[in-house]
Amino acid sequence: MSLLDYFRTSKTGSASVAKERLQILVAHERSSRNQPSYLPQLQRELLEVIKKYINVDQEAISFNFEQDDDQETLELNIVLPDHHAKNS
Amino acid sequence: MARIIVVTSGKGGVGKTTTSAAIAMGLAKKGHKTAVIDFDVGLRNLDLIMGCERRVVYDFVNVINGEASLNQALIRDKHCDLLYILPASQTRDKDALSQEGVGKILEDLSRDFEYIVCDSPAGIEKGAHLAMYFADDAFVVTNPEVSSVRDSDRMLGLLSSKSRRAEQNEEPIKEYLLLSRYSPDRVKLGEMLSVDDVQEILSLHLLGVIPESKSVLNASNSGTPVILDEKSDAGQAYADIVARYLGEDKPHRFIDEKKGLFGKLFGSK
Numbered sequence: 030m031s032l033l034d035y036f037r038t039s040k041t042g043s044a045s046v047a048k049e050r051l052q053i054l055v056a057h058e059r060s061s062r063n064q065p066s067y068l069p070q071l072q073r074e075l076l077e078v079i080k081k082y083i084n085v086d087q088e089a090i091s092f093n094f095e096q097d098d099d100q101e102t103l104e105l106n107i108v109l110p111d112h113h114a115k116n117s
Numbered sequence: 118m119a120r121i122i123v124v125t126s127g128k129g130g131v132g133k134t135t136t137s138a139a140i141a142m143g144l145a146k147k148g149h150k151t152a153v154i155d156f157d158v159g160l161r162n163l164d165l166i167m168g169c170e171r172r173v174v175y176d177f178v179n180v181i182n183g184e185a186s187l188n189q190a191l192i193r194d195k196h197c198d199l200l201y202i203l204p205a206s207q208t209r210d211k212d213a214l215s216q217e218g219v220g221k222i223l224e225d226l227s228r229d230f231e232y233i234v235c236d237s238p239a240g241i242e243k244g245a246h247l248a249m250y251f252a253d254d255a256f257v258v259t260n261p262e263v264s265s266v267r268d269s270d271r272m273l274g275l276l277s278s279k280s281r282r283a284e285q286n287e288e289p290i291k292e293y294l295l296l297s298r299y300s301p302d303r304v305k306l307g308e309m310l311s312v313d314d315v316q317e318i319l320s321l322h323l324l325g326v327i328p329e330s331k332s333v334l335n336a337s338n339s340g341t342p343v344i345l346d347e348k349s350d351a352g353q354a355y356a357d358i359v360a361r362y363l364g365e366d367k368p369h370r371f372i373d374e375k376k377g378l379f380g381k382l383f384g385s386k
C-alpha cells in the first residue's frame with residue numbers, strides 16, 4: 030500500500046465499515062428472530078442423540094430454519110467424519 | 118379515542134425523553150389535547166425535562182394502585198394548557214406496573230385526550246414492554262451509530278411480535294424513524310452513518326432528522342422542551358417532525374452540512 034493509498038483509505042472513513050457490519054448482523058438477527066423458541070433446545074438434544082452414534086463435534090452440524098408464507102422448513106445438515114461409526 | 122404513541126429505542130441515551138417532551142409539546146401547541154407519560158419507574162426524568170419536577174405529588178404507580186385519581190396525578194404544563202404530564206414513580210421498582218393497570222389508565226386517558234405519548238425506558242424489560250404494548254404508532258429514536266441501530270432493529274422485532282396489535286392480529290403498529298444527534302459534517306467526511314444508510318438497514322419511514330445541537334442541553338438545563346426554542350435547529354427539527362406526523366408536507370432539513378463563512382463566500386452553490 031502506497032502512502033497515497035493510506036490517505037485515501039483514511040478519507041473514506043469508518044462509516045462504510047459500520048454499515049457493512051450492521052447489514053450482516055441485522056440480517057442474521059432478523060432471520061433468527063422468527064425461529065420458534067424451542068429451536069436451540071431441539072438443536073442441543075439432537076446433537077446429544079447424534080453423538081451417541083457418531084463422533085461429531087458441534088461445528089459439523091448446522092441447522093437452518095426457513096419460513097415461507099405457508100410452510101416452515103427445518104433443515105439439518107451433518108458432515109460425517111471419515112471413520113464415523115463409534116464401534117467400528 | 119386517543120392515538121397512542123410510544124417513543125422507544127432500546128438503547129439508552131439516544132434522546133427518548135427529549136423527543137417525548139418535544140413532540141408532546143408540539144402536538145399540544147398545534148391544538149391537540151395531549152398527555153405524556155413517563156414509563157421509567159424508579160428513574161423518572163421526564164418531569165425534569167418538562168420543568169415540572171417540583172409539582173409532582175402523585176405518580177403513575179399511585180394511580181395504578183388506586184391511591185390517587187388520574188386527575189390528581191396529571192400535571193398541567195406551565196407553557197401549554199392542552200398538555201398534561203403523568204410522572205413515573207421514583208421510589209417503586211419497575212414491577213409496580215401491570216398490564217391491566219396500564220391498560221386501564223390508557224383507556225381512561227383515551228376518553229379525554231387526542232394523543233398519548235409514552236416515554237419508554239431503555240432496555241426491553243417490563244417498563245419498555247408496557248410502554249409499547251398498547252401503542253398505535255412507534256417513534257423509533259435512533260442515533261447514527263452501530264449499537265443504537267442494532268437496538269432499534271431489535272425493538273422493531275418486539276413491536277411486531279409482542280404488542281397488543283400483534284397479539285390480537287390487528288393492523289400493525291405504524292413505525293417511524295427519528296434519527297437524532299446527526300452531524301452532516303461528519304457524514305460528509307465518511308465518519309458517520311448517513312440517513313440513507315440507516316434507512317436502508319432498518320427500512321423505516323423517516324419522520325425526521327434531529328441534528329446534534331447545543332440547544333438540547335440548554336433546553337434540559339432549564340427544563341423547557343427544546344421545541345419551544347424556535348430559533349434552534351433541534352427545535353425546528355422537532356416542529357417539522359410534529360407537522361409531518363400530522364400529515365403536513367414538509368421537506369426534510371438538517372441532512373446536509375451547514376456552510377461556514379468560507380463555504381458561503383467561495384462554495385460553488
